[in-house]
Amino acid sequence: MIDVNELSIAFGDVQALSDVNLTVERGELVGLVGPNGAGKSTLLGTINGLLEPTAGRVTVDGDDVTELSARALARQVATVPQETSLSFAFPVRDVVAMGRTPYRSRFERVSRTDREHADRAMERTDVARFADRSIDAVSGGERQRVVVARALCQDPDALLLDEPTASLDIDHQVRILSLVREFVAEGRAALCAIHDLSLAARFCDRLALVADGQLLAAGTPESVLAEEHVEHAFGTDATVTSHPVTGTPDVTVTESQSDRDARVHVLGGGHTAARAIAALATAGFSISAGVLPDGDRALDAARAHDIDTVTAAPFAPVDGSIRRETAESVRAADCTVLAGTDETNRALAEHARRLVVVREVAGEAIAGERTTDIETARVTDIGEVVAGVEARLDGEPRRLETPADD
Numbered sequence: 001m002i003d004v005n006e007l008s009i010a011f012g013d014v015q016a017l018s019d020v021n022l023t024v025e026r027g028e029l030v031g032l033v034g035p036n037g038a039g040k041s042t043l044l045g046t047i048n049g050l051l052e053p054t055a056g057r058v059t060v061d062g063d064d065v066t067e068l069s070a071r072a073l074a075r076q077v078a079t080v081p082q083e084t085s086l087s088f089a090f091p092v093r094d095v096v097a098m099g100r101t102p103y104r105s106r107f108e109r110v111s112r113t114d115r116e117h118a119d120r121a122m123e124r125t126d127v128a129r130f131a132d133r134s135i136d137a138v139s140g141g142e143r144q145r146v147v148v149a150r151a152l153c154q155d156p157d158a159l160l161l162d163e164p165t166a167s168l169d170i171d172h173q174v175r176i177l178s179l180v181r182e183f184v185a186e187g188r189a190a191l192c193a194i195h196d197l198s199l200a201a202r203f204c205d206r207l208a209l210v211a212d213g214q215l216l217a218a219g220t221p222e223s224v225l226a227e228e229h230v231e232h233a234f235g236t237d238a239t240v241t242s243h244p245v246t247g248t249p250d251v252t253v254t255e256s257q258s259d260r261d262a263r264v265h266v267l268g269g270g271h272t273a274a275r276a277i278a279a280l281a282t283a284g285f286s287i288s289a290g291v292l293p294d295g296d297r298a299l300d301a302a303r304a305h306d307i308d309t310v311t312a313a314p315f316a317p318v319d320g321s322i323r324r325e326t327a328e329s330v331r332a333a334d335c336t337v338l339a340g341t342d343e344t345n346r347a348l349a350e351h352a353r354r355l356v357v358v359r360e361v362a363g364e365a366i367a368g369e370r371t372t373d374i375e376t377a378r379v380t381d382i383g384e385v386v387a388g389v390e391a392r393l394d395g396e397p398r399r400l401e402t403p404a405d406d
Contacts, residue, residue: 001024001025001026001060001061001157001158001188001189002022002023002024002047002058002059002060002158002189002191003023003058003059003060004020004021004022004023004043004046004047004056004058005021005056005057005058005059006019006020006021006055006056006057007019007020007021007043007046007053007055007056007057007058008020008053008054008055008056009039009042009046009051009053009054009213010054015213016039016042016213017039017042017043017046017213017214018213018214019056019214020039020043020056020210020214020215021215022043022208022215022218024158024189024190024191025189026157026184026187026188026189027184027185027187027188027189028184028189028190028205028206029180029181029184029190029192029203029204029205030189030190030191030192030204030205030206030207030208031192031193031194031200031201031203031204031206031207031208031221032044032191032192032193032194032207032208032210033193033194033195033197033200033207033208033209033210033224034209034210034211034216034233035211035233035234035235038210038211038212038213038233039210039212039213039214040162040193040210041082041162041193042213043210044079044160044162044191044193046058046065047060047065047077047160047191048065048073048077048079048160049065049066049068049070049073049077052066053066060073060076060077060157060158061076061157061158063076065077071102072102074101074102074154074156075102075103075154075155075156076156076157076158077156077157077158077159077160078099078150078151078152078154078156078158078159078160079151079159079160079161079162080144080147080148080151080159080160080161080162080164081147081162082162082163082164082166082193089134089135089136089137090134090135091131091132091133091134091135092122092127092130092131092132092133092134092135092138092146093118093122093131093132095135095146095147095150096118096121096122096127096131096146096149096150096153097110097114097115097118097153098150098153099117099118099121099149099150099151099152099153099154099155100114100117100118100153100154102154117153117155118149118153120152120153121149121150121152121153122149124149124152124179124182125145125146125148125149125152125179126145126175127142127145127146127149130142140167140168140172141168141169141171141172141175144164144168144172144176145172145175145176145179147164148164148176148179148180152179152183156188157188157189158188158189158190158191159180159183159188159189159190159191159192160190160191160192161180161190161191161192161193162193163193163194163195164176164177164180164192164194165177165194165195165196165199166195173196173199177192177199177202177203178203180192180203181203184205192204197225197230197249197251197253198243198248198249198250198251200221201221201222201225201248201249201250201251202243202246202248204221206218206219206220206221206224207219207220207221207224207225208224209224209225209229209230209233210233211232211233211234216229216232216233217229221248221249222249225240225249225251226240227239227240230251230253234253236253237253237282238251238252238253239251239252239275239278239279239282239301240252241271241274241275241278241297241301243271244270244271244297250271250275252275252278252279252282252383262285262286262334262335262389262393263285263286263287263288263332263333263334263335264280264285264286264287264288264333264334264335264336264337264389265287265288265289265290265329265330265332265333265335265336265337265352266280266287266288266289266298266336266337266339267289267290267326267330267336267337267338267339267340267345267348267349268298268337268338268339268340268341268342268345268358269291269292269293269296269297269298269299269339269340270296270297270298270340271297271298272339272340272358272360272382273289273292273297273298273301273339273340274297274298274300274301275301275382275385276337276339276358276382276385277289277298277301277302277305277307278301278304278305279385279386280337280385280386280389281305281307283386285389287302287305287307287308288307288308288309288310288329288332288333289302289307289308289309289310290309290310290311290312290325290326290329291310291311291312291318291322291323291326291344291345291348292309292310292311292312293311293312293313293314293316294311294313294314295314296314298339299311308329310322310325310326310329318344323344323348326348327348327351330348330349330351330352331351331352331353333352333353334353334354334393335352335353335354335355335356335389335392335393336349336351336352336353336354336355336356337355337356337357337358337385337388337389338352338355338356338357338358338377339358339382349377354392354393355377355378355392356377356378356379356380356385356388356389356392357377357378357379357380358379358380358381358382358385359379359380359381359382360382378391378392
């Protein structure tokens, strides 16, 4: 459907894209990933006819985009831009109906067919309930769904999306990408620039990794999001694990730093603890972890980073000697990260000199018996665990938050 062949784009002496080859077939969602400034938006702008290639060509359903009129191309390709600004506070219904512009002459009024397309697009994106509301009166996530509805109203064969989930919460991110998956299930094609690598792996059939204006890798999410590819593209250390629910690649990227003169103990197991271990080890901290049962994902992460661990048999009670050994490791650590919700880990956290609690664990701790250490812990998202430990080591206290405070 979309065929990019030996494409190069230059702006004066600056080479934005060099010899890029990429295809997007019908029934396929391809994710475009890479660091800021890599050339993702330039590639999308060339496909939708806004930029002219310096070399190479782009075809959509066999037609060279440079030979199509803007109206003809818009009937084949619709774009969801990263940012949308409107000069006037149009009602949502009118914004969606703008998608029919390629099918009308300049002074032709909206037809019954146009209204039917707009109504279907609004129902599909769940924005029909505020169709008469001003576009300025809807939330960021709702506004993005309106923009997607406008693109669907255009009835294209291909959809281009430039960071459609940027600045949205996870619920709206999932809703937007689920809509795109429904679109391609109809035998259409979509190319979507996505900044969240794990989210891209979850929703996309294939990924294309762009770095420094070149296509570094293209293929399945598993092949593209290899640690060496991510580290090369982003210039950082990366740990790639398998998401415990979806089974898709889950990427943790951490800025490379020299070894730090601090020891951190990670309490808890499973996916959350594995991510904490990987991020802290990559950041240069000396790590210990446990209690970890054999076969636990966190134990695999610990062994991959040559980390000291306290282990136990799976599904077996943690005996006194193992508790004492773990408590000693916690007391010896400059900071402890609580990444497990069970009673044993919460009890061991009482021995911590400084404590950081992962936010999803904090909610469980509130429901159980509080301890002084947990109440005065710093609470952080798992993606910010390194920053949380650094803040705690700097002596910044923070009381445990209740869910209502989030």
